[in-house]
Amino acid sequence: xxxxxxxxxxxxxxxxxxxxxxxxxxxxxxxxxxxxxxxxxxxxxxxxxxxxxxxxxxxxxxxxxxxxxxxxxxxxxxxxxxxxxxxxxxxxxxxxxxxxxxxxxxxxxxxxxxxxxxxxxxxxxxxxxxxxxxxxxxxxxxxxxxxxxxxxxxxxxxxxxxxxxxxxxxxxxxxxxxxxxxxxxxxxxxxxxxxxxxxxxxxxxxxxxxxxxxxxxxxxxxxxx
Numbered sequence: 394x395x396x397x398x399x400x401x402x403x404x405x406x407x408x409x410x411x412x413x414x415x416x417x418x419x420x421x422x423x424x425x426x427x428x429x430x431x432x433x434x435x436x437x438x439x440x441x442x443x444x445x446x447x448x449x450x451x452x453x454x455x456x457x458x459x460x461x462x463x464x465x466x467x468x469x470x471x472x473x474x475x476x477x478x479x480x481x482x483x484x485x486x487x488x489x490x491x492x493x494x495x496x497x498x499x500x501x502x503x504x505x506x507x508x509x510x511x512x513x514x515x516x517x518x519x520x521x522x523x524x525x526x527x528x529x530x531x532x533x534x535x536x537x538x539x540x541x542x543x544x545x546x547x548x549x550x551x552x553x554x555x556x557x558x559x560x561x562x563x564x565x566x567x568x569x570x571x572x573x574x575x576x577x578x579x580x581x582x583x584x585x586x587x588x589x590x591x592x593x594x595x596x597x598x599x600x601x602x603x604x605x606x607x608x609x610x611x612x613x614x615x616x617x618x
Contacts, residue, residue, distance in 0.1 A: 437461060440578040443536040443564040447516055450581075454514045454544075457503035459496070466492050467582040468569070474611035475558070475586040486615050494618060501617040502546075510549045517541040519559060536564040536579070539587075546613055551604045554613050558589035586611040 435456045438445040446465050453462035470492040478486055501507055519539040526533035544556040563583040570578050589609050 435461070439572055439576070440465070440567065440580065441572070441576055443521070443538055443562070443579050444518075446564060446579050446581060447518075447538065447540065447562070451514050451516050454512050457508070457512065459499040459503045462499055462503075463492065463496055465581055466495060467565070467567070467580045468492060470495065470581060471583050472611070472614070473583070473585045474615075475588050475609050477588045478586070478609055478611050486611060486618075490618070495614075498614050498617040502614075505617075507617065509546050511547045513543075513545045515541075515543040517543075532566045532568070532577075534566070538562045538564070542610060544610060544613065545605075553602070553605045554608050554616075555605050556589070556608055556610045556613055558609055559587040560610060561585040561587060 435452050435458065437449050437452060440446050440449065449461060450465045453459075453465070471489050472491075472495065473489050474486045478484060479488060502509055517540060519541055520537075521539075522537045524535045524537060526535070539559050539561050542556060542558060542560050545553060546555075547553045561584070562581050563585075564579045565582050567578040567580040572578060586609055589607075
């Protein structure tokens with residue numbers, strides 16, 4: 394009687410453990426993997442300064458948020474590819490493109506069928522210049538920032554693209570949007586992709602990875618045009 398009861402108890406325990414496992418409950422035979430790693434939410438700033446816009450642009454790229462990226466751009470935004478790209482043999486890039494092009498590009502880049510796996514972007518301010526228009530009208534002022542760009546775009550698979558060249562951003566007051574209390578917001582209305590460094594003089598990619606191709610920001614965007 395005792396032997397039978399012990400065996401029946403052991404079978405019952407095993408069946409209960411199996412039922413809990415199949416139902417998605419705690420598995421007593423699996424190691425505790427700890428709490429899941431929390432996902433840090435994107436931190437966007439109110440566009441009170443050009444630096445806030447730069448911060449939002451960087452954040453939107455890394456989180457692949459197309460709407461937040463496009464919010465940094467004016468409705469009449471213009472992007473200018475680098476002179477070297479435009480003069481390169483077989484170039485297919487136009488001399489400039491607009492917010493509608495940026496909308497299509499970043500929809501494909503961030504969420505489309507050809508979306509990239511991950512993006513890292515570092516922007517380092519090289520110069521910033523405040524250009525004052527009418528002293529009695531601060532709304533016509535502009536800011537010109539030159540940022541050192543380090544943009545890595547990793548495709549699904551092994552191929553990656555690295556852009557390391559300055560970009561010039563021109564900011565003006567956003568006349569269509571403002572803060573809840575009427576605070577002035579800024580937006581980018583021109584972006585110049587400046588000539589990249591001489592890759593031949595610098596040798597192969599600095600990260601010494603044959604799957605990383607050095608390109609310009611404009612060429613990365615143009616892949617999704």
